[in-house]
Structures are given as C-alpha cells and as structure tokens.
Amino acid sequence: MPEMTSQARIARPDGWQLLRRNRAAMAALWLLLSLALAAIVLPPLLPAAVKTTSSASFLPPLHRAHEVGMLHLLGTDVNGQDMLYRLLSGARVSLGVGFVGALISLVIGTLYGMISGYVGGRVDAFMMRAIEVLQSVPRILFIMILIAALDDYVKEWVDGWRLAAQAHGWPRFAAAMSDLKAYSKVLVMIVSLGLVEWLTMARIVRGQVLVLREMTFVTASKAMGQGSWGVLRRHLLPNLSTIILTYLTLTIPAVILDESFLSFLGLGIEDPAASWGSLLKDGAQVINPLESKWWLLVFPALLMSVSLLALNFLGDGLRDAFDPKSGE
Amino acid sequence: MFSFLARRVISSVLVIFCVISVTFVLARITKGGPFDKEKEPPPHIKEALLTRYKLNGTLWEQYTAYVGSLARFDLGLSTRYRDWRVSELLRQKMPNSFALGSLAFVIAGCAGVMLGSLAAMKKDTWIDRSAMLAALVSISVPSFISGPFLIAVAALWLGWLPVGGWGTVSQMILPAICLAAPYIAYVARLMRNSLLDVMKSDFLRTARAKGLSETQAVVKHAAKVAILPVVTFLGPLAAHLLTGSMIVESVFNISGAGMIFVNSIQNRDVFLLGGAVIVYCVLLVIFNLLVDVAYTLLDKRIRLYA
Numbered sequence: 001m002p003e004m005t006s007q008a009r010i011a012r013p014d015g016w017q018l019l020r021r022n023r024a025a026m027a028a029l030w031l032l033l034s035l036a037l038a039a040i041v042l043p044p045l046l047p048a049a050v051k052t053t054s055s056a057s058f059l060p061p062l063h064r065a066h067e068v069g070m071l072h073l074l075g076t077d078v079n080g081q082d083m084l085y086r087l088l089s090g091a092r093v094s095l096g097v098g099f100v101g102a103l104i105s106l107v108i109g110t111l112y113g114m115i116s117g118y119v120g121g122r123v124d125a126f127m128m129r130a131i132e133v134l135q136s137v138p139r140i141l142f143i144m145i146l147i148a149a150l151d152d153y154v155k156e157w158v159d160g161w162r163l164a165a166q167a168h169g170w171p172r173f174a175a176a177m178s179d180l181k182a183y184s185k186v187l188v189m190i191v192s193l194g195l196v197e198w199l200t201m202a203r204i205v206r207g208q209v210l211v212l213r214e215m216t217f218v219t220a221s222k223a224m225g226q227g228s229w230g231v232l233r234r235h236l237l238p239n240l241s242t243i244i245l246t247y248l249t250l251t252i253p254a255v256i257l258d259e260s261f262l263s264f265l266g267l268g269i270e271d272p273a274a275s276w277g278s279l280l281k282d283g284a285q286v287i288n289p290l291e292s293k294w295w296l297l298v299f300p301a302l303l304m305s306v307s308l309l310a311l312n313f314l315g316d317g318l319r320d321a322f323d324p325k326s327g328e
Numbered sequence: 329m330f331s332f333l334a335r336r337v338i339s340s341v342l343v344i345f346c347v348i349s350v351t352f353v354l355a356r357i358t359k360g361g362p363f364d365k366e367k368e369p370p371p372h373i374k375e376a377l378l379t380r381y382k383l384n385g386t387l388w389e390q391y392t393a394y395v396g397s398l399a400r401f402d403l404g405l406s407t408r409y410r411d412w413r414v415s416e417l418l419r420q421k422m423p424n425s426f427a428l429g430s431l432a433f434v435i436a437g438c439a440g441v442m443l444g445s446l447a448a449m450k451k452d453t454w455i456d457r458s459a460m461l462a463a464l465v466s467i468s469v470p471s472f473i474s475g476p477f478l479i480a481v482a483a484l485w486l487g488w489l490p491v492g493g494w495g496t497v498s499q500m501i502l503p504a505i506c507l508a509a510p511y512i513a514y515v516a517r518l519m520r521n522s523l524l525d526v527m528k529s530d531f532l533r534t535a536r537a538k539g540l541s542e543t544q545a546v547v548k549h550a551a552k553v554a555i556l557p558v559v560t561f562l563g564p565l566a567a568h569l570l571t572g573s574m575i576v577e578s579v580f581n582i583s584g585a586g587m588i589f590v591n592s593i594q595n596r597d598v599f600l601l602g603g604a605v606i607v608y609c610v611l612l613v614i615f616n617l618l619v620d621v622a623y624t625l626l627d628k629r630i631r632l633y634a
Contacts, residue, residue, distance in 0.1 A: 152359035308468040
C-alpha cells in the first residue's frame with residue numbers, strides 16, 4: 001500500500017523503492033538467500049558419517065541409526081543416506097543449475113535481442129522468424145534431444161582430460177576430472193537448458209532496444225562518432241539492466257522446473273549427484289500402499305514448491321517494480 | 329482473407345520443414361544409433377538394418393531420403409517397434425492424449441477466464457488477492473507434486489474420484505485438472521490484467537453511463553475485447569495440451585503420446601520422433617490459424633492481411 005500521507009512525494013518512487021515496499025517479494029528474497037546460504041555452507045559442516053550410505057535404510061525422521069547412533073533429522077533413503085544432507089546437496093544442484101542455466105540464457109538472449117533490435121530491418125525480421133521456429137518446437141523435447149546429443153561427448157571429453165592428466169603425472173587434476181565425470185550430467189543439463197530458455201529474454205530485450213534506439217541520447221552518441229558496439233555496451237546495456245534482472249529472476253524457476261521434470265523422468269541428474277527432481281523420483285519409486293515412506297516425498301516436494309513460489313514472488317515483484325506496463 | 333491464409337499456410341510449411349530438419353539432424357548426430365543395444369548385433373546385420381531403414385550413407389543422403397518419404401506423406405517405420413509404421417503408433421497413442429488434453433484445455437480456458445474476470449471485477453479485495461495467490465501457487469508447484477497430492481486428497485481421503493485407471497470420464501478428471509492447473513493460472517492472470525485495462529476505456533464508461541450494472545457492462549461489452557490476449561495464448565496451449573504431457577501421463581500411468589517423445593529419444597527412434605514432432609507442429613499451425621480467424625470474429629476492427 002503506498003503511503004502518501006504527510007510528506008508528499010513529488011518524484012515517482014524508483015523501482016528499487018517500489019520493490020522494497022513489496023513485503024511478499026522481500027520475504028521471498030530473504031528466504032531464497034538463506035536457503036542458498038544453507039545449501040552452500042551447511043553440507044561441508046555436517047559430520048562425515050551422514051554423507052555416506054549406511055545400512056540404516058528407510059529410517060523415519062528423528063530416529064537414530066542403531067550402530068552409529070547418528071540422529072537423522074529428516075530420516076534416510078533406500079541406501080541409508082541422510083535426507084537432510086541429500087536435500088541440501090539437491091538444493092545446491094537445483095538452484096545452481098537454475099541460476100547458471102538462466103545466466104547462460106541471459107547472455108545468449110540479451111546479445112541476440114540487442115543485435116536484432118539495434119540492426120533492425122531484414123536482419124531483425126530473419127532473427128525473429130528464427131525465434132518463431134524455435135518456439136514451435138516443444139521446449140522440453142528440444143532439451144532432451146540436446147542432452148542426448150551432448151552427454152556422451154562431454155563424458156568423453158572429461159575422460160580425455162583425465163587420461164591426459166594421468167599420462168603427465170598430475171594425480172590431483174586426474175582425481176578432479178574423475179570426480180567431474182560423475183557429475184558431468186549436471187554440466188550437460190546446465191548447457192542444454194541454457195541453450196533453450198533464452199527465447200523470451202531475446203524478445204523482451206529486442207522490444208526494449210527498439211524503443212531505446214530512437215532516444216535522443218543514442219542519436220547524440222552516434223553523432224559524436226561512437227560505433228554501434230560502443231552504443232550497445234555503454235548506453236543501451238545499462239538501460240536494459242533492470243529488465244534483464246527481472247527476466248533472469250523469472251527464468252530461474254522455469255529452468256529449475258524443466259530440470260526437475262527431466263530428472264523426475266530419469267533423464268536428468270544421475271547419482272551420486274541429486275536434485276529435487278531426482279529425489280522425488282527416488283521417493284516415488286519406493287512408494288507402496290502398505291507402508292508410506294512419506295518423508296521421502298514430502299520434504300523434497302515442500303522445499304521445491306516453497307523455493308519456486310519464492311522465486312516467482314520475487315520475479316513478479318521485480319516486474320511490477322521495473323516493468324509496470326507488461327503485466328504478462 | 330484468402331491470400332492471407334494462403335501465405336500463412338506456405339510460411340507454416342516452411343517452419344515445419346525447418347523444425348523437422350533440425351530434429352532429424354540432431355537426432356542423427358547424437359551418439360548411439362537406433363540399433364545399438366547392450367548386446368551389439370553382428371556388423372552385417374546392423375548394416376542390413378541400416379540399409380533397410382535408409383539410415384546408412386552420409387547424413388545428407390539420409391536426410392534427403394527422409395524428406396523424400398515425407399513428401400510422399402510417408403512417416404516411415406519405427407526402428408524400435410519393428411514392423412510398426414509410425415503413423416500406426418501415433419494413431420494408437422494419440423486418442424488418449426487428445427481426450428485428456430481437450431478436457432484439460434476446456435478446464436483451463438473456462439476456469440481461467442472466470443477466475444480472472446472475478447479477480448478483475450473485485451480488484452484489491454480478498455477475492456482478488458487470494459485468486460492471484462492461488463494462481464502463483466499453481467504455477468510454482470510442478471505437476472509431479474500436484475498429481476500425487478490430488479490423488480491423495482480427492483481419491484484416497486475424500487473418495488470422490490477413482491484413484492487410477494483410464495477410460496471413463498471420472499477417471500479423466502484428476503489427470504485433466506493436474507494438467508490444466510498451471511494454465512488455469514496463466515489464463516486467469518492474463519484475463520485479469522487485460523480486463524483491468526479494458527475497464528478503463530471510454531466505451532465502458534459509456535456503458536456504465538447508460539445505466540448498465542458493472543457485471544452487465546463487463547459481460548456484454550468488456551469481456552469480448554478483454555479476451556483477445558487470452559485467445560492468443562489458447563492457440564499454442566491447445567497444441568501443447570493435445571500432444572500429451574510426459575509427466576502427467578507417467579504420474580497417472582496413462583498410455584499416451586507424451587511418452588512417445590521420451591521413448592523415441594531414448595531409443596534413438598528417429599522416424600517416430602520425427603512423426604511426433606510433425607504432429608505437434610501441424611497442430612500448432614492449425615491452432616494459430618484458428619486464433620487469427622477467431623480474432624476477426626471477436627473484434628471487427630481487425631482485418632486479416634499480412
């Protein structure tokens with residue numbers, strides 16, 4: 001609620017002020033920051049015993065494993081792995097894939113949209129036509145094809161580095177590469193999702209550039225002899241930054257959702273890495289009507305829904321603050 | 329009107345052609361061929377199979393052979409399900425997805441428009457706020473979470489609807505709601521924003537001035553204009569819903585077209601994948617054309633020419 005009582009504001013409040021007044025969006029921001037912090041900081045601090053598999057499988061929450069006496073706050077899964085640890089490392093992967101994937105799509109989308117909008121004419125028409133073609137392919141299908149195409153190449157490439165490192169006698173680099181091989185699917189997912197999710201970003205940026213390039217300050221800097229690239233980088237990009245930030249925030253939940261769909265279908269993140277989608281898949285596989293292992297489903301589902309909700313709240317708040325005209 | 333439609337059809341055929349080419353090339357440069365199993369078949373048999381399916385030779389030869397057979401309206405044979413034509417497989421799986429998708433489409437359209445209009449008419453009241461909160465929740469919760477949740481509540485706990493199975497309408501309701509949920513939210517948000525814009529316009533002030541109540545004004549005058557952005561959204565949505573959803577089909581154990589996409593990629597079943605993509609694109613083109621036609625019917629100011 002805008003409070004315009006005693007001290008009358010003359011200037012319209014800028015976007016950041018509007019955002020700070022949006023209580024839901026601010027709460028979402030703090031929630032997300034603390035979740036990300038927990039996912040990064042907590043896993044290394046947990047005792048080493050919870051990070052491995054154990055014989056105590058399907059332990060309900062708040063139960064102690066008999067032989068070790070380790071307290072499992074959120075229970076354990078089929079391999080006796082602690083759910084809290086799995087959830088936190090799943091949050092690392094899910095949020096990480098979402099963030100980096102969205103960043104990749106931001107870079108591609110911004111460049112594409114800026115070039116298309118600034119150059120204009122036939123180039124613009126052709127580039128927008130290409131986006132239409134890409135949009136008529138089902139997105140998730142395109143991602144699946146990309147993953148299938150990239151997966152083996154990336155595994156081979158990482159393995160090549162590992163062998164080269166062994167041949168040169170760099171044991172630490174070789175060990176790092178063999179670790180990376182186990183997590184190579186995460187890499188593939190990030191790249192594939194990033195390569196597909198940039199279409200909306202490109203269209204939004206192009207629309208903004210079409211408006212901005214007609215402004216007098218652009219004409220002025222062109223008249224003073226600045227090249228196209230300089231105009232784009234020095235003058236247009238700063239004016240685009242808030243709208244890019246807004247759509248970055250809205251792209252992250254989309255990427256996380258797609259990643260979880262694929263992992264749920266068994267096409268995404270593989271063991272030993274975990275994501276919220278793959279945890280839910282594991283939980284759904286062992287469910288049976290006789291004894292419900294509810295903690296395997298309820299905790300990842302809750303964490304995932306709350307995080308996505310918070311991201312969407314924040315994204316909507318940013319959009320209301322910086323892009324008031326486009327109410328979706 | 330006619331020349332507009334003709335142009336649109338020609339450009340759509342070009343778009344479909346591009347999509348097919350990209351799909352085919354990507355599917356073929358992916359490692360692992362359609363006949364690579366864990367137990368490798370003897371080389372001469374593999375060679376014979378590849379020849380039979382016209383998948384040997386250079387990529388260009390394979391591509392031209394495929395496009396040639398498409399030009400004769402032949403979608404080819406499935407490489408995974410031997411002796412099944414792609415068209416037969418699609419005809420077998422598609423009806424289930426069509427039934428589920430059209431029900432979900434109707435739910436998404438009707439519920440979305442009603443919720444959105446209600447929220448706009450009661451702007452800034454608790455009705456508006458809770459409707460928009462519900463919309464954000466249903467956009468945020470993925471269908472593989474909302475699906476089991478719906479089963480648990482509506483089927484197991486309340487016992488209103490059957491838990492699973494496929495065939496009767498009551499068995500279709502839960503998966504359709506689950507499939508429609510995020511789109512109800514998108515439609516509701518679109519409708520709300522667009523109606524709020526229209527309600528500020530002059531012709532609505534006139535409608536109110538001549539003595540119509542707010543509800544009458546909205547139903548008789550505003551809704552027709554405000555629904556235009558929703559119609560634009562409904563076109564691609566119809567194509568998307570009718571071609572099946574992998575997640576909802578796997579959660580509710582329905583044998584539909586969504587799983588064709590997943591399985592054909594996993595099995596490197598190039599022709600089946602191509603066939604499914606063609607169906608999707610053709611539906612998309614048809615529904616986008618219908619949207620353009622619907623525009624002229626809803627808003628007489630719009631004329632179709634490009």
